[in-house]
Amino acid sequence: MIPASFDYVRPESVDEALEALTDAGEDAKIIAGGQSLMPLLRMRLAMPDTLIDLDRLDSLRDVRDDGDAIVIGALATHHRVLRDPLVRAHAPLLVRATAKVADPAVRHRGTFGGALAHADPASDLPAVAVALDAELLARSARGERRIPAADFFVDWMTSALEPDELLTGIRVPKPGEGWGVHYEKFHRTAQAWAIVGVACAVRRDDGRVGDARVALTNMGPVPVRCRAVEEALAGGAAIRDAAELAAEGTEPPSDLDGSAEYRTHLAAVLTARALAAAAAV
């Protein structure tokens, strides 16, 4: 469990980091908290030529108010996210899901931005970003762009970031009043990844669920937004009936934790539970 050798760069600023990225080319990897990348390096599943360590980029750790949204620095640790007053006030779903990420040790090292850039569909936070219509802020020497979460996750462990781009922050819209949220994580042990996870936010409207945003963890190569469920609810369907549509359009994997068939079943059951829990708030 010893990584293959690599060049190591530790930039002092975002500009230096972007320069390093441009210089290193395609075979560079960025390391932040290292909670996902380190095991891959040690097992030699990842063998980059250059490792760019963002540890010194303190400017990317903060959370700030941006009017109709909050912007969370890509290097904010899960621990920071859990405690930040702005996040707690405006992104309670993110708080709920982050509390379910791995264990306290991981949450103290791992970062929100890293968890998204890693683009692991079994990880909890990509589905949350998709459910919340977050935008991911990418910078390169060429400039900055905003990538909607729905477009950011391209394939299994593959994001829309270009090789010279750095994820600097995540812009999460403020939801407004009246939303209830829930993250339902179904896993075999406390530290295990979700077999299926459901992130949802709902707004009660005249005693019934009107607006809803639902996204699934680990039901395909990328997090899945459950538009069918959302539309059914908007059309007045009961939670249980709407939830039956949860697995529509998904491509769930089969692995040691569960078959695709089982995941399809779970998606409906867990979506119903998540919606009920969110609606009860």
Place this chain on the structure above:
Amino acid sequence: MTEVGSPRLRSEDARLVTGRTRWTDNMTPAGTLHVAYLRSPIAHARITRVDTEPAKGRPGVVAVLSGADLADEQGSLPCAWVVTEDMRLPEHPPMAVDEVRYVGEPVACVVARDPYAAVDALEEIDVDYEPLPAVVDMEAALEEGADLVHEGLGTNSSYTWVFENGDVDAALRDAPVLIERRYVQQRLIPTAMEPRSVLCVPEGDEFTLYSSTQIPHILRLMLATVTGVPEHRLRVVAPDVGGGFGSKLQVYGEEVIALLLARRLGRPVKWTESRSEGNMTVHHGRDQIQRLTLAAERDGRLRGIKVELLADMGAYLMLVTPGIPLLGAFMYSGVYKMDAYSLTCTGVFTTKMPTDAYRGAGRPEATFAIERLMDELAAELDLDPVEVRRRNWIRHEEFPYDTVAGLTYDSGDYESATERALELFAYDKLRAEQADRRERRDPVQLGIGVSVFTEMCGLAPSRVLGSLSYGAGGWEHASVRVLPSGKVEVVTGTSPHGQGHETAWAQITADRLGVPFEDVRVLHGDTAVSHKGMDTYGSRSLAVGGVALYSACEKVVDKARKVAAHLLEASEQDLEFSGGRFSVRGVEQEGRTIQEVATAAFAAHDLPDGVEPSLDSDATFDPENFSFPHGTHLCAAEVDTETGMVRLRSYVALDDVGKVVNPVIVEGQVHGGLAQGIAQALFEEAVYDAEGNLTTTTMADYLIPTAADLPEFVTERTETPATTNPLGVKGVGEAGTIASTPAVVNAIVDALRPYGVRDVPMPCTPERVWRALRDESPPDLAEPGAGGGLGSAGGAR
């Protein structure tokens, strides 16, 4: 005089939990070379070419060796348990030469100046494999014309071992009730916290080998036998060792090769495994298929049991591989009376990592079988599972009791243990809640699992081991020396790797000699210090080694009495020994402390005739019988019928381990044992795919529970002393593991019985529970014609 029984915190823990100690990997003598192994990526293949040349040119590399390079000196790894005269025992080279037979088998190694260089150079070794068929399914492996693991043997069967007592065929014939089941004991990976590590330091023609092992004494003998290094030129040290669970009761190829490399290169060599390397190549546990038939009367009384076992040996027979299932052979009757029993066990070769001892070693499998069957019998007869056990168990007044499996249980009180367990568990209240949930058709159903168990511990009477063709005895040794200053050194032949012997042995010694606990030091795990011993496994250390220590203490006191009598000019018979002081009966002020006696014995200026200088002693203990801890475990499980998720709600472990030396240590053993036994029921499984690839090589795939995944354990004890040793102790290392697996599965099946579920294969993953529910119709609860019943997928909530 109350050290024994007092809940002392363990004196060794500060260094163990901080890691500031002599773990093998913490030691790197000057000039140490580091070893890394290239391992087979294929389950079964002929090796046609190994090119080590490119790797030899890498920076920092000192040597690169293939199996062929070591073929003349590496010998064959030992199997010390030839269970039948015609057992097939294939050669097992530490590093593969012509053929690989499991994924992870060592093929070549690099020796380099640092571990990084060694691992990097592995990528430069080129091996050509000619694939052969993988053999992964035991039942298929025994069919006519099956692909063979060892071509030369002509069969995949290693042995068939048979035990019979009473007329099983008659017991089964016309039996009013027959329960027939097939249970699979899945393959497990022991997962000790400290990975394996070995360091061999040469000094001239002598060698010191440090290894993270449970068995320094046995390892020395075996290494000497395999390599030809004379036993007296080889010192084996088990420094602090971070867990084993049986997995370090082994002679590993990496240990043999460390010695060969140190001999060849004349420098210290070290190897430490990675976790994924360990998952592949630490011997695995369990992996049996059990075909069981239990015969009973309609009132629930047992007639007999027939057991047909297939036991997966893996690719080779390691130290005690073939004997493990046979340790269970004596436990299939459990705590029950019956007249007939037969067991047939066939050891089967497959292209997988060999199996061997894992916490409980044969006994968990047997206990699972009988305790699951007792629940099935209760269901069949519509009896409470506790009641069906009560009708069959050995009553306390019937001990000593000769079981149908050929053991003599010396003592036990299953009635008291069970009664107390039921009370602690609030059994009746939970049954009422269960009835209520069934009535309400709650999607989350409640199940109650019962497990009444005993186990044979204190391995082992040497004559019994001899009768089973085991390669060694089962005695244990201890010596005690009271130093001139009055401090005490204890040397034990046991080899703790987490059990807390340093604390418990000091407690026993402090009481026997009347010295302060702090004045006792316990030495172990070094063949140069502990010159004889049989090491630690099979819940034997206290029941055998602790008793040897007790005897050694008694001998010291006897010798001290002679010296004290001489110094006090009194007769030995007139001396009292109390609180560490000898005094003349009736003249209390006249006395000598044992420390004063030690000083006098050291000076030797004035010793009685025939008494040798120095206050010390040696003792060995060879038990006449095993010890038989027992207990009653009860588990309440909530089963979500919509998702299949199992949540353990409460767990009561009522154990009887005889006299307790240190209740904190006993508690810790029970908690850890429960975690491992529950893990077999719910979480752990080593999975090989059809090509023989291990798919659970990391802890992301091989799930072990943490505290967050387990319920709070309610533990209590009854105390029925063992009658076969003077301490009255029985052993506690494996009890929790043995008892808990069937308790949990019984609870799950109990929850789902109204749905027609009779079994869920282990580990009872959510999907397996869900499938068990789907495969069965819900006869008791489903409303005819109604959709969305409890048993259907996606039911109402």
